[in-house]
Amino acid sequence: MANLLTHSSKPRAKASYRFKASSNLCVIAILLGSTVSMVCGPALAQQTVLPDNSQLRGSIQGNTLQTQTTRPADSRAATTDSGIPSRAYEPVSPGALPAEDDSSNLGLLGVPQNDGSPPSGPADDSGGLNPPPSPEDQMTPVPTASVPIPEPRLGAPRPTAAAGDENNTDRDPENPYDTGAIEQSQEANPAENRAEKDNMPVSAIERRIPRPDPEPFAPLGIRAGTVTLRPSLSQGLRATTNADNSSDGKSAILSETRxxxxxxxxxxxxxxxxDFDGTYDKTLSGEEYSAPNIGLRAGFQLDLGARTTVKGEAGYRYRQEDPSAPTTLQGTSNRPGVQELDGTLGLRHEFGKFFGDVKGKVNRTTYGNAEFGNIAVSQKDRDNTFASIALRGGFEMSPAIKPFVEVEFGKLIYDEKVDFSGYRRSGVRSGLRGGVEIDFGEKMSGEFALGYLRQGIDDDRLQAVEGLSADAAIKWSPQRGTDVDIGLLTRVEGATAPGESGSVYYEGTVGIKRQVRANLDFNAKLIASLRDNKDDTGLDKGFGAEIGATYWFNRFVGLDVSARHQLVRSDVESRNTDETSVYVGVTLQR
Structure with a gap:
């Protein structure tokens, strides 16, 4: 029994197993069929070729944005089959449209089939990104121009054909990606030009025009803070007919350093x-001669206000006494040295059209020993100090011309109250002058004064030294490149001989400098002198002329050549001199 039951259950189990396998196969087949219809149906529909042989969809590498923006209105419902379907149109008034019956279009699993026919319902007129043109725009022809499209770079997406471009005959049928020439409106969409820069350079309001240096050979100088130093050194040879400029001088060749x-x-x-100016002459051949001449002078000006000015000057000079001067001891074997030290300080104030000026002056003069062979004679009795004060007042006739009147009082004091001859030579000096100040800018400037000067002597046995006074210092430039310096000088000279009071000495100079070229200068100088002797020896007249030129190789080196002649004529034989010389040298400047 048990065996019977066991054998009878085996066929039933096999039948049940076969039934389950068959049902599983049916379910799998149904699922595969529905999956194929859902996936393949829309894909095949999107690849469908339209009657005009144009594809609804380009390749994956096409310009998706351009394809979407240029699709025609007829294809606005074709893209809704992929992805989430759009909501069906429902009118506000029920019954406005007949009820849709898609029962005949239902496929497997109840999915509508896509047979290529347009969907039912109202059309979507939104047009996507680019709305369709209106009928008026379609009827109005727009002038177009063909602009070639440059070949796309490697890796860049190629442009796709615009929908509705069926009549474009420039398209290559073998290359679906070649869109040919693009028709565009030159008025509505002109060709793009190169953009202009917003930050273009702007020219200056005032252009800087380089100007040539007016003095390309002038010294540059050495600058230290606010002070500029301009040094120069000259070295040359002078051939002269009278080495010491005396009445019995001999010729010589001198080395001159300045x-x-x-x-x-x-x-x-x-x-x-x-200012510093030093000259040293030394004989190379001929008459033995050695003479240093050193001058140092400094000055300042302080502007205390708009109308108040303070000026000061100080100077030192060392020279050898002129052998032709009446105060020089005759027969000496040397030329005694003379040292002069002076200083001035003045205050000037202007009020309205008038001005006042007060100036103090101090001079100190000392003389070296006179040598007669091995004997040295002291000249301390000639050492003196002179101090004076001058008052000047004037008015402004015009900004360039200012007449003035000046009064001077001073005292000449000798170190020795009584000299070796037993005379008291100290005394009071007084002077009265009238002149004019000139200021025409660069054209002319300076002052000129005429007056009377008197030097009294304490010793009643000696008469006072007095005479006409003339002083001037004028700078005149008649034209550019030409400078003229005019100077007049009046001074009182003492005496050493017994019974002699002294003399009044006048000197006038005219110096002319002409710049012929930037590197070539000509200069000339005239000197005239007159000495009025109060010892009944008459007048001593002197004259001198000098002409020269300087050629500059550059700013630092120049060649100097000059020639001069000077003479003195007097009733006293020991005062007559005559000298002619020629100089050639080189000047270094910085």
Whole structure:
């Protein structure tokens, strides 16, 4: 029984197993069929070729944005089959449209089939990104121009054909990606030009035009802060007919060395300056002669206000006494040295059209020993100090012309109250002058004064030294490149001989400098002198002329050549001199 039951259950179990396998196969087949219809159906529909041989969808590498923006209105419902379906249109008024019956279009599992026919319901006129043109725009022809599209770069997406471009005959049928020429409106969409820069350079309001240097061979100077120093050194040879410029002088060839330096300031308000001029002559052949001549002078100007000015000067000079001067001891074997030290300080104030000026002056003069062979004779009795004060007042006739009147009082004091001859030579000096100040800018500037000067002597046995006074210092430039310096000088000279009072000495100079070229200068100088002797020896007349030229190779090196002649004529034989010389040298400047 048990065996029977066991054998009878085996066929039933096999039948049940076969039934389950068959049902599983049916379910799998149904699922595969529905999956194929859902996946393949829309894909095949999107690849469907339209009657005009144009594809609904381009390749994956096409320009998706351009394909979407240029699709025609007829294909606006074709893209809704993929992805989430859009909501069906439902009118506000029920019954406006007949009820849709898609029962005949239902496929497997109730999914509507896509047979290529347009969907039912109202059309979507939104047009996507680009709405369709209106009928008026379609009827109006727009002038177009063909603009070639440049070949796309490697890796860049190629443009796809715009929908509705069926009549474009420039398209290559073998290359579906070649869109040919693009028709565009030159008025509505002109060709793009190169954009202009917004930050273009703007030319200056005032253009800087380089100007040539007016003095390309002038010294540059050495600058230290606000002070500029301009040094120069000259070295040359002088051939002269009278080495010591005496009445019995002999010819010689001299080595002449000259060192000059000028320092100036460029302060905004005040000013100061310093000048040095030193010359040394030494005989190379001929009459033995050696003579140093050194001059140092400094000055300043302080502007205390708009109308108040303070000026000061100081100077030192060392020279050898002129052998033709009446105060020189005759028969000496040397030329005694003379040292001069002076200083001035003045205050000037302007009020309205008038001005006042007060100036103090001090001079100190000392003389070296006179040698007669091995005997040295002291000249201390000639050492003296002179101090004076001058008052000047004037008015402004015009900004360039200012007449003035000046009064001077001073005292000449000798170190020895009584000299070796037993005379008291100290005395009071007084002077009265009238003149004019000139200021025409660069054209002419300076002053000129005429008056009377008197030097009294304490000793009643000696008469006073007095005479006409003439002083001037004028700078005149008649034309650019030409400078004229005019100077007049009046001074009182003492005497050493017993019974002699002294003399009044006048000197006038005219110096002319002409710049012929930037590197070539001509200069000339005229000197005239007159000595009025109060010892009944008459007048001593002197004259001198010098002409020269300087050629500059550059700013630092120049060649100097000059020639001069000077003479003195007097009733006293020992005062007559005559000298002619020629100089050639080189000047170095900085």
């Amino acid at each position: 060192l000059r330096a000028r320092a100036t300031t460029d302060w905004s308000r005040h000013s100061a300056w310093l």
